[in-house]
Amino acid sequence: MAEQKPWSREEFEQKLREKERFYHLHHPFHVLMNRGELNQQQVQGWVANRFYYQTSIPIKDAAILANCPRRSVRRHWVQRILDHDGYGEDVGGIEAWFQLGEAVGLAREELESQQHVLPGVRFAIDAYVNFARRATWQEAACSSLTELFAPSLHQQRLDNWPRYYPWIKAEGYHYFRKRLNEARRDVQHGLEITLDYFQNRAQQERALGILQFKLDVLWTMLDAMWMAYIENRPPYHMEV
Numbered sequence: 001m002a003e004q005k006p007w008s009r010e011e012f013e014q015k016l017r018e019k020e021r022f023y024h025l026h027h028p029f030h031v032l033m034n035r036g037e038l039n040q041q042q043v044q045g046w047v048a049n050r051f052y053y054q055t056s057i058p059i060k061d062a063a064i065l066a067n068c069p070r071r072s073v074r075r076h077w078v079q080r081i082l083d084h085d086g087y088g089e090d091v092g093g094i095e096a097w098f099q100l101g102e103a104v105g106l107a108r109e110e111l112e113s114q115q116h117v118l119p120g121v122r123f124a125i126d127a128y129v130n131f132a133r134r135a136t137w138q139e140a141a142c143s144s145l146t147e148l149f150a151p152s153l154h155q156q157r158l159d160n161w162p163r164y165y166p167w168i169k170a171e172g173y174h175y176f177r178k179r180l181n182e183a184r185r186d187v188q189h190g191l192e193i194t195l196d197y198f199q200n201r202a203q204q205e206r207a208l209g210i211l212q213f214k215l216d217v218l219w220t221m222l223d224a225m226w227m228a229y230i231e232n233r234p235p236y237h238m239e240v
């Protein structure tokens, strides 16, 4: 059978963008959250579990750097680690997440200890980090492209939460504001790498599969949180 023609650069980008419909923005947990229908304990559960994602992202990006022999790419990619860990005067995104924790009533130690991190959330995030360790750096770059869809979600939080959750202190919003620009910049780089690297149709379809895998990671995290905080069925709930 004849090989299918590759999509043009524009068509390929369009196919990647069409994956937006699977973004965790549409997960029922986020829908409730962005309609103001979560209580404080449920918001705290999300913040504490997402903290594990925040701390894993620079480890994931360090794995990508470790697999990348191209200095011009590393020079650019390293910025992601600095954004999260901080550099010089900038305290970084993980510190901003601690501020969010405090703003919703979670002590720093509660986040740091990871005591609230659900097994399902941990498994999903570890799968993402391990993928980045084992894949080529271009495939791992492709897996970060869910960030194409993140700015609108950060913006929704900035627009809606102060109204719905007046008990969240204003310092909590710094992280989302910071990510608006960082995500737009990062995704431009990740997209260029992806559009350059995946050339024939089979490779382009592989890229869509990689993006779907990452969408599954994010969706599965919220499934675990839904069970624990909406259904009140965390693991082993029958025993407690």
Ligand SMILES: O=C(O)c1cc(C(=O)O)c2c(n1)C(=O)C(=O)c1cc(C(=O)O)[nH]c1-2
Pocket (backbone or CB within 6 Å): 057, 143, 144, 145, 146, 147, 148, 149, 150, 153, 179, 218
């Ligand atoms: O709040 C969100 O919904 C959200 C989603 C994502 C994403 O789509 O992966 C990231 C972030 N936030 C984020 O803050 C972040 O730093 C980040 C890095 C990455 C990545 O894959 O490298 N995704 C995301």
